[in-house]
Amino acid sequence: MDRYVHHELRSVGTASAAVAVCVPVTAGVHGAPLDAGGLGLFAAGLLGFAVLFTLAQASRIRWLSEVLDFEAAEPLATPPAAASSLRHPVNWWLFTVMTAGTLGAALAWEPAAALFPLWPAAAWLGQAWLAAGWERRHGKVLWRGHDPDRPWRLAVSPRPLPRTATGAPPE
Template structure:
């Protein structure tokens, strides 16, 4: 099982690594993906898309709202062992799936395609922010993968109590 916030952040990191590889390679082979004005417009539209997407996911709208999924998460008795985001920061499969086609299309077709991983990274970052806020407000931790047949279904565990500097529970 994987913490929902960590899953989203691994996706963000993988997309940013794909972006960090595709842009310099495409620039070296085909030239700059966009002009300065075009890059500004691309980033502005990406941020606007992210804000709208995150607001829709934060709502309770039937097909878009993630909050309803968070609240319907199956409660677990015990928190599973978490895979640290520090030791496994990337999703290798996602990185390969994003990197290879993006780089091929950016070189063979249009250079601006090298910037597409940014369009994926921003909404994933919004999802991670939304889930982290929900976890803080509700005192729970969201997990993915408790059901092997439906790994996207969520489960929750209570947030562990904070510890003092000596490792003891607070009084």
């Protein structure tokens, strides 16, 4: 099982790594993907997309809401052992697919396509922020992968009690 917030942050890291590979390769072949004016417009569009997408996910609209999925998560009897996302910071399958597709589009069609992975990364970052806030407000932890037949389904477990600096439970 994988903690939902860690899964989303790992996806952001993977998309960022794809951009880190695609932009220099594209710049070496075609020059800079965007000029200074285009970069400002791109950044504004990316920020606007991230905000609107996260607000749609935070809504209670049936087909858009991520919050409804959080609330419908199946409860787990015992919380699973949390695996650190630092051990696997990149999803290699997603990195390979995203990098190959992005490089193909950037080299064959439009150099600005080298920045495409930033769009899903912005959406995933908003989903991670939304899930972290939901977990904090509800005192629960969201998990993915508890059902092998439907790995996208979410499960929820109680948040473990915080520990002191010595590792002892609080009094």
